[in-house]
Amino acid sequence: MSDAFAGGFGAVAAAAGAGFREQIDAFLARELTDELRAAADRNITMFVHPHSGLAWQRKLRAAGWLAPHWPRAYGGAEWSREQIFTFERLAGLAGAPLLPPFGLNYLGPALIAYGSERQKAELLPRILAGDDYWCQGYSEPAAGSDLAAVQCAARLDGEHYIVSGTKLWTTHAQHANRIFCLVRTSKEDRPHRGISLLLIDLDDPAVTVRPIITLDGEHEVNQIFFDDARVPRANLVGREGQGWEIALYILERERGGFIMGGRLRRKLYGLRQLLAASVGKDSTAGQRRHDYERALALLDIDLQAFEYSELRLLEAWAGGRPAGLEASVAKIDIADLVQRMDELAVQVLGPRAIAAAAPVAPHAVRTYLANRAVSIYGGSSEIQRTLVARSLLGA
Numbered sequence: 001m002s003d004a005f006a007g008g009f010g011a012v013a014a015a016a017g018a019g020f021r022e023q024i025d026a027f028l029a030r031e032l033t034d035e036l037r038a039a040a041d042r043n044i045t046m047f048v049h050p051h052s053g054l055a056w057q058r059k060l061r062a063a064g065w066l067a068p069h070w071p072r073a074y075g076g077a078e079w080s081r082e083q084i085f086t087f088e089r090l091a092g093l094a095g096a097p098l099l100p101p102f103g104l105n106y107l108g109p110a111l112i113a114y115g116s117e118r119q120k121a122e123l124l125p126r127i128l129a130g131d132d133y134w135c136q137g138y139s140e141p142a143a144g145s146d147l148a149a150v151q152c153a154a155r156l157d158g159e160h161y162i163v164s165g166t167k168l169w170t171t172h173a174q175h176a177n178r179i180f181c182l183v184r185t186s187k188e189d190r191p192h193r194g195i196s197l198l199l200i201d202l203d204d205p206a207v208t209v210r211p212i213i214t215l216d217g218e219h220e221v222n223q224i225f226f227d228d229a230r231v232p233r234a235n236l237v238g239r240e241g242q243g244w245e246i247a248l249y250i251l252e253r254e255r256g257g258f259i260m261g262g263r264l265r266r267k268l269y270g271l272r273q274l275l276a277a278s279v280g281k282d283s284t285a286g287q288r289r290h291d292y293e294r295a296l297a298l299l300d301i302d303l304q305a306f307e308y309s310e311l312r313l314l315e316a317w318a319g320g321r322p323a324g325l326e327a328s329v330a331k332i333d334i335a336d337l338v339q340r341m342d343e344l345a346v347q348v349l350g351p352r353a354i355a356a357a358a359p360v361a362p363h364a365v366r367t368y369l370a371n372r373a374v375s376i377y378g379g380s381s382e383i384q385r386t387l388v389a390r391s392l393l394g395a
């Protein structure tokens with residue numbers, strides 16, 4: 001693998017501080033076992049299985065490097081943008097698993113910004129320790145792109161909310177013990193005004209989690225049914241009716257929170273190896289091989305542009321600025337890069353992709369199918385393009 005910081009990123013690694021890169025290299029050499037790396041490589045989606053995700057989380061926590069974007073006061077590492085970028089690049093290139101994002105990247109920062117002191121004191125340490133595994137309950141059968149149409153209802157009854165309704169496409173609900181959920185607490189003239197964010201225990205007998213098996217054969221998403229679940233009033237995050245604002249805060253972190261440059265670069269190296277190993281096969285003959293090499297070069301250039309976008313995003317967050325625009329751009333780019341790479345792998349393999357026997361890309365077709373969803377979840381690419389256009393053109 002060529003230098004990890006080629007392409008003008010050496011200055012970023014240097015700005016991370018003297019010896020920082022060496023510290024990370026030593027940590028990865030010591031802690032990133034072949035078993036963990038193999039588990040990460042086997043994972044065909046962006047959501048790592050909790051078994052390896054939590055194992056990696058525990059190692060980072062022991063080093064004091066978990067939640068680099070959280071303030072130290074709440075147990076985070078409070079790293080600079082250069083340190084976050086440098087770590088993610090090295091860990092991604094080395095094949096480290098991604099971390100479970102729901103608590104660390106989505107709910108945790110929202111609790112720090114909007115939660116009660118009691119919620120912060122109780123829940124943030126449990127997120128860091130991996131004691132709670134959260135999932136995200138936004139989408140419903142008739143509320144996906146149009147989240148303001150959420151119908152799942154929470155009616156106040158004394159010191160409890162009574163929750164009834166359903167949530168759809170809930171990633172990893174089968175592993176989770178808790179869900180942060182957008183619920184309708186009132187019917188207002190403008191629908192987004194009546195939405196609140198509620199924290200709900202999934203082991204409540206009034207909650208049912210039903211699996212959904214997707215086209216790739218995986219069980220990653222679920223539908224959840226709430227049948228008059230009683231949820232303590234203290235589990236409301238922020239104020240009643242503030243759910244929309246908090247949901248957008250979380251969505252920004254969901255769309256931009258995967259710092260993926262290093263991982264995508266590892267995937268690109270894998271594709272280069274795949275092409276090299278496939279020379280002479282029918283699917284890589286003549287003009288087709290030339291086209292694949294051109295596609296790889298374009299991916300390399302676009303990936304580098306994406307990595308600069310990641311730095312802009314991290315800079316906005318480090319400065320405490322909202323980064324909705326940068327996060328939408330990152331989300332569009334990740335989906336585009338991942339899907340182009342997966343498509344290329346299937347084309348290079350040709351019929352061998354179905355046989356799933358290729359040594360470099362053994363899960364090519366399943367990965368291709370699984371990652372069709374990257375341009376859908378967290379807000380589809382069509383919606384992100386509209387948000388970017390509105391933001392840039394003021395439309």
Ligand SMILES: Cc1cc2nc3c(=O)[nH]c(=O)nc-3n(C[C@H](O)[C@H](O)[C@H](O)COP(=O)(O)OP(=O)(O)OC[C@H]3O[C@@H](n4cnc5c(N)ncnc54)[C@H](O)[C@@H]3O)c2cc1C
Nearest residue numbers: 136137138139144145169170171373376377378379380382
């Ligand atoms: C694998 C996977 C995991 C997911 N995980 C979660 C999760 O953990 N938690 C959760 O809450 N949700 C999750 N989702 C749901 C996801 O966020 C929604 O699927 C997504 O927001 C799109 O909503 P929808 O499916 O209702 O499609 P729709 O909103 O019906 O959209 C259908 C199509 O129409 C297009 N479209 C809709 N409105 C417009 C418009 N105004 N302009 C242009 N095009 C438009 C969309 O881009 C899309 O192509 C997941 C989805 C998938 C596939």
